[in-house]
Amino acid sequence: MEAVAALERDAELMVRVREGDDASFALLLERHRGPTVNFLYRMVQNKAVAEELAQEVFLRVYRSRETYEPTAKFTTWLFRIATRLALNAIRDGKKWKGQESLNRELLEGVARQMADRQPTVEQELVQEVKITEIRQAIEALPEKQRAAVLMHKYEGLEYTQIAGALRCSESAVKSLLFRAYETLRLRLAHMAG
Amino acid sequence: MACLQYDPQGAEILMDYCAGKLDGTRSAELEAHIEECFSCKEAVDGQRRLWETLDAWKPVEVSPGFDATLYSRIAAEAERPWWRRALWKPLIPVAAAGVLALALVRMPPSPPAPVKTPVASSDRIDLQQVEQALDDMDMLTPVGQTSSSRL
Numbered sequence: 106m107e108a109v110a111a112l113e114r115d116a117e118l119m120v121r122v123r124e125g126d127d128a129s130f131a132l133l134l135e136r137h138r139g140p141t142v143n144f145l146y147r148m149v150q151n152k153a154v155a156e157e158l159a160q161e162v163f164l165r166v167y168r169s170r171e172t173y174e175p176t177a178k179f180t181t182w183l184f185r186i187a188t189r190l191a192l193n194a195i196r197d198g199k200k201w202k203g204q205e206s207l208n209r210e211l212l213e214g215v216a217r218q219m220a221d222r223q224p225t226v227e228q229e230l231v232q233e234v235k236i237t238e239i240r241q242a243i244e245a246l247p248e249k250q251r252a253a254v255l256m257h258k259y260e261g262l263e264y265t266q267i268a269g270a271l272r273c274s275e276s277a278v279k280s281l282l283f284r285a286y287e288t289l290r291l292r293l294a295h296m297a298g
Numbered sequence: 299m300a301c302l303q304y305d306p307q308g309a310e311i312l313m314d315y316c317a318g319k320l321d322g323t324r325s326a327e328l329e330a331h332i333e334e335c336f337s338c339k340e341a342v343d344g345q346r347r348l349w350e351t352l353d354a355w356k357p358v359e360v361s362p363g364f365d366a367t368l369y370s371r372i373a374a375e376a377e378r379p380w381w382r383r384a385l386w387k388p389l390i391p392v393a394a395a396g397v398l399a400l401a402l403v404r405m406p407p408s409p410p411a412p413v414k415t416p417v418a419s420s421d422r423i424d425l426q427q428v429e430q431a432l433d434d435m436d437m438l439t440p441v442g443q444t445s446s447s448r449l
Contacts, residue, residue: 143357239355283309
């Protein structure tokens with residue numbers, strides 16, 4: 106029920122944006138900024154590029170406010186735009202292999218996770234290697250499987266929403282997810298346990 | 299409850315259970331089943347371990363200047379003259395269709411023998427632009443609204 110209420114709230118906010126209420130756009134941005142940036146970050150694996158793409162996503166949302174019709178879930182629409190932009194960026198070769206920036210981001214993440222536990226250098230390195238392996242395993246998935254897993258696992262989207270974002274049927278999404286998780290289970294088997 | 303591998307919805311049940319999205323009754327049924335079924339227990343444990351492994355990749359924090367940059371881009375766009383904004387992009391396919399229709403109307407009844415000429419690079423660029431514009435339109439269409447309903 107909470108999820109349904111949140112979805113309706115998004116559509117309501119977007120209708121208000123259409124009517125010229127910029128404060129509602131700020132609320133939508135507040136609610137979806139993090140998930141959008143993180144989805145894009147995990148897709149392109151570069152924070153600066155992810156933020157640039159997320160800016161483009163919200164710009165497109167704002168630009169299309171006058172023609173917006175609440176015929177479907179706002180999140181589905183948002184992730185459809187984000188997915189297309191991410192896939193276009195990857196296909197255009199804008200996949201920034203800046204390992205330097207990625208490693209810095211990983212280290213920042215590791216430092217945050219370990220902040221309360223005062224880890225040893227060894228623990229930090231183990232954690233960094235673990236995250237790198239997860240990242241590489243996800244990166245190796247076919248594009249649609251990767252997008253589906255990121256939306257399902259990390260953003261908690263429903264099958265219908267993922268289907269809407271990827272423009273395929275719900276059963277196709279379930280099949281994509283099942284195959285992706287199977288592949289990941291095999292690739293990351295040595296880390297589990 | 300049937301074994302997951304024989305249930306047509308087995309994969310979905312497995313994913314939903316580990317994602318914490320399976321309702322209470324079905325979760326209880328699955329938990330009771332895996333107490334007795336080794337292969338289903340293995341499947342559930344495997345998916346659960348994967349789920350926990352993936353949790354290690356934490357989200358990044360959005361840069362503090364994200365909103366300010368976005369609002370300045372929105373403001374800059376609003377200040378641009380209308381003909382420089384992307385608002386005309388949806389008109390590209392209509393214009394392309396118009397040009398095509400005009401070309402067909404003006405085409406002589408018996409066309410001359412075809413001469414193979416290399417496609418000019420500008421034509422390629424135009425096609426790319428049209429394709430890009432169609433992509434943009436597609437992304438801006440709310441889900442559930444088909445192209446035919448827009449026309």
